Structures are given as C-alpha cells and as structure tokens.
Amino acid sequence: MATHPGGLTTVAPAVRIAELTRSYDDRTILDSLDLEIRAGEFVALLGQSGSGKSTLLRALAGLDGEVAGTGLIDVPGAVSVVFQDSRLLPWLRVHDNVILGLTGPGAAEQGRESLAEVGLAGRERAWPNQLSGGEQQRVALARSLVREPELLLADEPFGALDALTRIRMHALLRSLCDRHRPAVLLVTHDVDEAIVLADRVLVLDGGRIAAEQLIDVDTPRNSADPRFAEIRAHLLGALGVTGEPREPREPRERSRD
Amino acid sequence: MATHPGGLTTVAPAVRIAELTRSYDDRTILDSLDLEIRAGEFVALLGQSGSGKSTLLRALAGLDGEVAGTGLIDVPGAVSVVFQDSRLLPWLRVHDNVILGLTGPGAAEQGRESLAEVGLAGRERAWPNQLSGGEQQRVALARSLVREPELLLADEPFGALDALTRIRMHALLRSLCDRHRPAVLLVTHDVDEAIVLADRVLVLDGGRIAAEQLIDVDTPRNSADPRFAEIRAHLLGALGVTGEPREPREPRERSRD
Amino acid sequence: MVATVGTRTDSTSSAPARSSLRTRRRLGPGRPIRFGPTIGPLLLLTVWTAGSATGLLDERVLSAPWTVVTTTGELIESGRLQANLLTSVQRVALGLGFGVVLGTALALVSGLSRWGEAVIDGPVQIKRAIPALALMPLLILWLGIGEVMKVSTITLGVFVPIYIHTHNGLRGIDSRYVELAETVRLSRRAFIRRVVLPGALPGFLLGMRFAVTTGWLFLVVVEQINSTSGIGYMMELARTYGQTDIIIVGLVLYGLLGLLSDGAVRLIERRALSWRRTLAD
C-alpha cells in the first residue's frame, strides 16, 4: 500500500467522492467535487463561511436525502459525526446523550470515562441546557469519541473552546486516532489547528477543492517552524487572507466624548 | 474625564459591577466579582470553557432573574446582545430577524444594509435554518450592529467564522465602535483577536477577574510586534497555556495497516 | 465494510451503487406516498362496500354505500340537504369565528400574565370538564332558545380547544426566544406579534383541528333545541323516525366534513410552518 499521504493512489480509499454536486434551490454549493480519503488519514477542511463544508459532511454522513444533486459517495459503514451545532437531545441527560445508541454492559462506564476525558466528570446528570457552550461541544465530542468509527466527520468541533481546553481536546482526538486509526475529515476555521492536526489540508472554494496541502512539517509541530509559517501563509492565501499583519484598527480618540 | 483606559477611575463608568455572585445549584460560578467598563471602552473577556463568561454577560443583560445571587449591576439602558448561540427566531426570515424590534420607516432599509455588510445580501428572505453556521452567526451580528447600543455584549460572535470573514467582521465591529462609541464586552477564545480588538483584556477564572491586561500595542496591531507576542504569552499563561509550541502530535506510523 | 450511496448516480461513474445508505438507515417515516391521505378513507369505504354487498353489515343498521348515495341524491333533489347544510354551516362558521377570537385572546392573557392565568385557566378547565348537554339548561336560561344561544354554545365549545392549545403552545415557547425579545427591547405588542403568536402557531393550528370538529359536534347538541333546520336537526329527526339511511348520510357528511376541514387546517399548517424541519419532512 502506498505510504504517501494524499495524492492519487490506486489503493481502495476509505472515502471516495466522485463528481459530487449539491444545490439548494438554484444555488450550486458543491460542483462536481472529487475527493478521496485513505483509511487512517487525517484531513482538515478549510473554507469560507457558506462555502459548503457542512454540506459536504452531511453528504458523507448520508443526511442530505432531500437535497438535489448527483455524484458517487463511498463511505465506510461506521461513521461518527460531530455536528456544527452540538445537537444534544435536550430531554436526555448528558451521560445518556453520550452513550446514545451504545449497547452492551460497558456502555455506561465508557460514557462516564469519555465525559471525564473531555473534562466533564461529575456533570453526567446535568441537562444539556445547563451546560455552557463549550461544555456542550465537549459532550458532543465525547459522544463521537466513545464510538469507534471508521470515519469521523467533525464539523468545527472545537469552535467554542478556549485555548487550553482546545489543546486538551486535540490530544484526545489524536489519541483516539492513534488507537483506532479512523479516517478523519475535520472542518475547522483555525488554520494553525489544521496544520497541527492534519496529514492533509484542503480548502473548499467555489464548490470544489480549490487547494490541497500536504503537511510535511515534522512533529512536534511548532508554529514557529518556518515551514509551518510557510504553509500557513499559503493556506491563508488560499482562503483569501493576504498579508499576515491584521488589518489595522482605526486609531480611536479616547479623550473625546 | 480620565483618558487612561481601564484602571481605577472616579468618573461614572458605563458599566459597574460590584460583588457580583452567581451560583447554579451549589456551584458558585461568579464569586464576588467586581468590574467597571467606561463608556466607549472595548473590553475583551477570555476564560476557560465553563468559567462563567456567558453567566456574566447574561447578568449584565438582565437575563438571569432565575439564578441565585447577589451583587450590584449598573448598565446603560440601551444594551445589545449577541448570544453565544446565534438565537435567530426560526419562524422569521433572516431580514425580519435583523430588524426585530426596530421601528420607523428606515428599519427595512437599515436591515438590508446591515445584512449586506455581513456579506449576506440577497439572503434576506431565507429562513434561519437554511443558513450555514457562520451565516447564522453573521445574521446575529447584523442584528446587534443595526441597533445603536450604549453597551454591546457579544458572546463569541466570531466563533464560527473563517479567517477572512472574521477579519471583515472585525472591521465592521470597529467601524460601529468608531461611529457610536458603545462600551463593548466581547467574549472570545482567540487571544490574538482579543489583543487586536480590545483596549483591555480580562481573564475570568475562579469566578473573578483573575488577570487584567491593558493593550498598549500601537495600531495597526501586528502579531509580529514583540509587545504583541509578549501580551499574548502573558494572557495564554493566565489561561493556563504554558509554552507557545503546541503539544506535539504523536508521530504516526503511516505505513502500518 | 464499505457502503456505496448513489444518489441519482451519474451514469458515467464507474463504481456501482451497491446499496442505498439512506434507505438502510432511515428512521424517519420516509417519502410521502402519493395520495396517501386518501388511502385510509378509501379502505374504509371498501370494507363498508364489501360488508354491505356480502350482507355481513346489516343494511338495516348500517345502510349500504349505494343506498347512501341514492338517499343523498333524493335529499339534494328535495332541497333538504342543501338547506340544512347551509343553516348549519352558518351556525358553525359564526361559532368558530367567535370561538377562535375568544380562545386566542384568553390564551394570550392567560399565557402572558400570571394573574390572567390564575383567573382564566381554572374556569376554562372546569368548563371543559362539564358535559355540554348538562350546561344547556343554564345557557337556555341566560341566552334563550334562539340563534344567540346556539351560536354561543358552539362558541363556548370551540374556544376551549383553541384556548388550551394556544396556551399550551405559548407556554412552551423556548425561553431563549423570550430573552432575545427582551434584549432587542420588543414592545409587548411586537413581542406578541413576532414571538408569541408564531411560536404558539403550531399549538394554535392543532387547536384549530379540534375546534373545527368540535364545532360540528356541538351542532348536534344545539340543533336538538328549538331548531327546524340544520344537519343536526335532520339527523335527530331521522333518528326519531328510525330512518337509518338518512342517519348514515349525516354520518358520512360528518366524516367528510371532518376529513375536509382537517385537511384544510393541515394544508395551512404546512404553509404556515414551512420554516420547520421535522420528522415529518
């Protein structure tokens, strides 16, 4: 089997998408998109807001039955999804949300462990609406990690997390990947996060994969690494952000008023 | 009036919180917290997930009537809130969501302009659930910007936005601030964002303001600026993140399997 | 294990669509069936026809469909059906109109103020629990035996489901939306128009479905009192004279009215709640 991540390969991929087209009403969101993800590969997906990232994930999860479109999708049977909204069932307590659909005697224990891993030990019996935004997101993460998917689809799973918690969740996700080696498609808006975590980063634009970047930075990946900075600049460029210095803030007259 | 941002001042502040305590059940979330924000001041609030940022914002917005607690809160009359969930009324079209509560003949036009500013021109008649996550967040932003608040409370308003869109929204927020000079309390998880936008950055921890940092970096603020990096390191430290290099990803054996 | 999904698969694609993930997993009810809503009633009609034809259903208790058709024809020819229907429709329409307004207004008052609820809710529950027939003497006392009493009785019957459902729907509005309304400083008027009414609309529409049939059911009760026309009167008369066929015509009419009005409200529901994405979609 080819060891080279990404690129054209003849080995059977875990995910294969060919000529995927999806439109809402008259707006074509995905336009004849092709994509392959190998088993065990970690792919990060960047793209502007509204570019169709969630649409692509929903198609992979088989959830877009009502959407007009054509194309071919090959996915493994065991898919786990972290939705962009955390999507906890409001009438189930946190713990029951995590083990939803799990069977077997170990499920309850697994659920508790998983909740502890995302830093929510002791909150098992809370209702979802008693959690903060980031806590809800972590419950959703716990729910997807407690399963052992062949394909993990995660739609901005860390969006509502602070820096420290985010780092912890990265580690958690990584350890899951190391244990079960699922194919991962992670949507994120944080370019650094994409570079740190992924084997390959894609940029979705105009309904297609507009840019593709293998992450060939040595681990541990350090954002101070010049190759890191180079890749980041390249990806930001693909996302339309030109020049690293952020746009200046207008100087404000503080003494007025 | 004192021109020095933050710090103790005798001038009547726009927001004054004294000894604010809030608990859910037995868990004390805010613990005798004191805070003042001057009129026109832009304060960013950092803090770990679950540290009580949203609780504080809800208290300022007068929305925590059912929560046990004591303390004194002084806020202006015209408060605008961007909730952590975008909180669009699902039964109102996007445009109606934006102008909700606005009266007067210009409201419809203002709403349209505001939607255009957040990049959603042409989507006025969409239902909220037809929008992507980031688009919903932008509608919520548009809704708060179309008003002219004396105090803007924004709970992670950019969390679901990509880098480019985020920069655009920063500019938008800034221009609002320059026009109407509201006091702003912005919750964010992005330390860089906090430094770029704010006059003062607070870190909430243990129910109190655990760290406070005046942003004395010259505009335009550049993350390459050594002072910028210094402040960032300090804030990340206050958030519990030690050492800029991200935790290494375990090297993965790509040829296995 | 790899499953293939070919949603309207391109003929040029090489990999075969082995199985549809969507149909395999689908927990929802699936795609609507063409003319689905007509299947049940048609089935009922078939059973009825078959039962009558084979004599399993006694013609003397449940007239055969063809008898009902000829009887209907005769009733229409003699003008009785139309005249009675017209009278009844007017009574129900009036009662429905007043009842909907009354029920919605009370639900708003009761749902938006604790005092309103304290005063209104209990009596409505009591009213609801008391059989209509038992209330008739009081209504006759207060309102006489004329049209006013009839329309009022229907109104009183109709307002109950409207009230309960709207009130329930309204009370079930997510508090997050109320918070939002408070932060954008909605006036109470705008709050009702923008948040409360749309939020309670699903409840209200379910209430409407009950209100419409309740209106027709109350007709049977009120048209026993001092009426010389109306469907309820026609059926009561037929009962007295043991005219099974006319009774069944009345029942079929009721069934049809029930189906039609229910269908109409559901149509409105589908339009008015088009923003919803639910299990039913």
Next chain:
Amino acid sequence: MVATVGTRTDSTSSAPARSSLRTRRRLGPGRPIRFGPTIGPLLLLTVWTAGSATGLLDERVLSAPWTVVTTTGELIESGRLQANLLTSVQRVALGLGFGVVLGTALALVSGLSRWGEAVIDGPVQIKRAIPALALMPLLILWLGIGEVMKVSTITLGVFVPIYIHTHNGLRGIDSRYVELAETVRLSRRAFIRRVVLPGALPGFLLGMRFAVTTGWLFLVVVEQINSTSGIGYMMELARTYGQTDIIIVGLVLYGLLGLLSDGAVRLIERRALSWRRTLAD
C-alpha cells in the same frame, strides 16, 4: 441613561438600586403567584355564592352552593354518590387505560411510517368527526349493551386525543434529532424510546389532559345505556326528572374531577418536562 439593577442587592453597596431592569423589561408572565391555580375557581365560587344569595341566579336553574352542599351530604348519606362514583371511576379508568395504549400505539405506527399514516390517519379523523351518540347504535349492535360496550366506547373516545396529540408531537420532532439518531445508528426500538417518545411527550401529555376529560364526558353518553349506576346515570336521571340540585352536584363533581385530573397531568408534565426552559418558567 443608566439603569441600576439590584438583584437582592448587597446592603453594603453604595449605589442605590433605582429600578429593576428585570421587572421593567420582562415580557414573560413573571413569577408564579402563590396558590394561583385556586384563584379562578374560587372567584367562580364567589360569583355563584353572591348570585345565589342575592337571588340574581334563579335557585331553580342553578342551585345555590349551600343547596349543593346539603344535597351532596344527602347523596353521600344515602350512599348513592359513592356507589355511582365508584362505578364511573372504574369505567373511566379502564377506558382510559386501553385508550392511552391504543392511541399511543397507533400514533407511533402512523407517525413513523407513511403507510401506517395513510391507513390509520384518515379513519381516525373520520371517527373524531362523528358524534359519539350517532355511533352508539353500531356499537350496541357489535358490542351489546354491557360493560364491554361502555368501556369500549370510552376507549374509542379517549384514544382520539391521545392519538392526535402524540402523532402531532411526534411529527413535530426536529429533524436534527432524527439525523443525530441516524448517525449514532440507533435501532428503531432505541429511536422510539430515546427520541420519539420523549420528543412527543409534550404532545402526549397535552393529549392526556384531553383524554381524561373526554373519558368523563363519554361517561354521560354510555351511562344512559343499560346502567343503573354511575355519575352519568345519576345526572341523566336527574335531568329527566328536572332535579336541578342533583344536576348541579353532578356538574360540580365534573368540574372538580376536571380540575383535579388536569392538575395531576400538569404536575406530571412539570416533572417529565423539567428539562425544558420555556416562557412559562
């Protein structure tokens, strides 16, 4: 403009709490009133008492409260009330039990499969639209005039609101939760237990509120047939004899039963739906 909010303001704080932002803005119904639910019925009782005392309410149409009390006393003394109530409670309880099971089962079948809906939904709407009294001859023919017929009639009455409300609640479950259930590969069983039933619970409970009163209302109809006991029988007899005071005792009893059973369901509702944060909280 600066407003001060002092939520349980610290006495040590220097700035005065000038006005409460919360009460100023509050669009929801506010805090519950102590003993709120009793206010309405008590008011009704007061009006009734006052009306009777001043003679504004004709004693021969609406007996005075004290007459009702003495009549109730007599009925209890003679043992009639208890005996009748016991019989009625048994009938209603049985009918309610069967009706709830039937209604829920049909709602599940109809809500989760298009074919189920096609076959079940129409006939239920028809059943609902047809007056109970008009169905009696058929039920008598098929089920006799014994207890079986009585309990069946109540069952048929009760299952309708349960069905409609559960079905409606179920159909209104957000499709996002259905998607979630699909991605975590819930079995159909678990889907029903974890998603459908809890999601439809608010609807079901509203249905229960209607089912309970419907059960009592149908009692009046069935206890006219071959009964020598039961509250409905007692009232019907009093009506033919024109015994206003006994009728009113019955009405008061109905009102109380209505209030109590409604209160009970609401209590369950508050417990079972404690996860909800709504306008009512």
Next chain:
Amino acid sequence: AGDDKTVSALAADAPLPAQVPKGTKLIVGDPAVKVALTLSGQIDKFSFDIEWANISGGPQTTEAFRADALDIGAVAEIPAIHATWTGLPVKIVASKFRKDPINHPTYELGIAPGAGVKTLADLRGKKIAYSPGQAQGALMLRVLKKAGLTKNDVTLVELPSTGDVYVNALASKQVDVAPLGGVNNKRYPVKYGRDGATTIPHGIRDDPSHLYARTSTLQDPAKAAAIAEYVQAWARAARWVYEHPQEWIEGYYVKDQGLTPEDGRYLVDQAGEPDIPADWSEAIARHQETIELLAAETGNPVLKAGDLYDLRYESLGANAVKGGA
C-alpha cells in the same frame, strides 16, 4: 324569571279575561300545530303575537320553562308531574285523546326476534327496556301491573327512548321487549320481521296529549287570555288534521318531517279521530293512577291530579271544534 308579577296577578279561580291586550306575546312549543295552522290558513288569525319554538319532550320543555323561554308546551302525562315535584308549578290547559284508544295506541310493544312474547303474560322473565322519567317508562310500569307482574318478575334494562335506540336494542336482541312509538311501530316489524320481530298491543290507554303552562304564566291576565285563544285554535287544528288527512300527510309528514307518504298514511291511520272532551274528570282520574304509580316508583309524594289542571280552560277546546266543525 318566571315569577315576575304583573300589576294585577290573575287569581287561579278568577274568570279568564275575554280580550287579549295589544302587545301580548306567546311562545309556543308545538311545532306540529304550527304546521297544521299554516296548512289550514289559520296561522295569521291570532289576535296576539305568537312565536313558535321547536321544543318537545319533558326535559326540554321544563328547561325552557325555567329559562322563561316558553309559555306553552305540548307533552303527554308525565312532565307535568315531574315539573311539580321539582318545584316548577304547572297546569294543564288542554287535553286531547283518541277515539277508540285501544285500537289507536301511541305505543306498541316491540318484541325482539326470537323472544317469544305473544301476550302480556309472556313478559315474565324477559329483559324490558325501561326509561325512567319518560312516558314510555310509565307505560311499561302500567303494562307490568296489568299483566300481574312486578318489577322483580322481569329484568328492567334502563335505556333512554330517544331516537332509534329501542329499535336497535331490540334488533340486536339486547332487550326482549321495548315500547315503540310512532312510525317505528310500523318500521320495526317491516325491517326485522324476517328475523322474527313482531309487535304486540299492550291494551292500555296511552293517548293523553296535553298543553301545559307554568302557573305563573297563567297569573298574567294577558297571557291567560291569549292561551285561551290558542287552546281554541289548537283544537280546531286537531280537527282540521283529522278532516284533511291528505293535506296533512303531504304538508307535515312528507314535506316537513321528511317521511314517505306511506309512513304518513300509517301515522294518520294510527292516530285515528281526536277526542277533545269537554269534561276532564275521566282524564284526571286516569292521571291520578299514573301519579300514584310514579310516586311509588320514585318515592315522591302523591299529588292530587286535579291540581294539575286549570279547569277554567276545560271546555274551551271542545266548544271550539263543536262550533268550528
């Protein structure tokens, strides 16, 4: 309410005023007579305003009386008794019977298929439909008495006699015997005869038909006078119906009630010739029997039947048809 006194209340034994004052209005619950008067062209001949209410049967009439929504009701024997018992004093102002009442009964006993009841003696041990408080209920009690049976010799099944309940109960053999009235007498054996359904006569007079009013209404001189005029019109209408069976069948049974001409013919034949006696003593005596029967049954005090009749109206009806016919 019903007891509001006019300036000069008319004493119960004071002679009826001859003139009906202007502006007097009567609300009459007697829909069949309304049709008869219309058909005979007499409907506009009243010297006062008349409002017709389609109210019939004891409970409804009583409710309407209480609500002051009705001045005259048309019923049989029972409602006047129950009204008096429940504190609503009423008086009968007109009585109509049938000539040859045994052969022109209002009710017959419907016999369920296979019940094997040929004579009244066969009632022993049977299930009998019984509606307490209604005329049919009282009739069954009298039938049992006549057959020499008590309630313990049969099973009384309490059923309301509204609509077609009895026919259905008989046809489905839920009861063995039930009193059937009107067109059901004819329709039941026709419909279920092939299964063995029959009817048998009960041989008891069941023909009384009264007009009654609240005592308080009769204290109003204007209304009392108007009622006197109505009673005469009522008697003439009854006579007209008898003399114009064809018009009556067409105009009432077929057009108004939606029956077939055959049904109408049957009902006309069944009713026979009306008998409006000028002397009520016989009627009062029979009424007394009914009262005693019901009093024993319900535990109410025995009333004096004579008190239920307003004798000032005794001869009005009879004289009207004597003069008119």
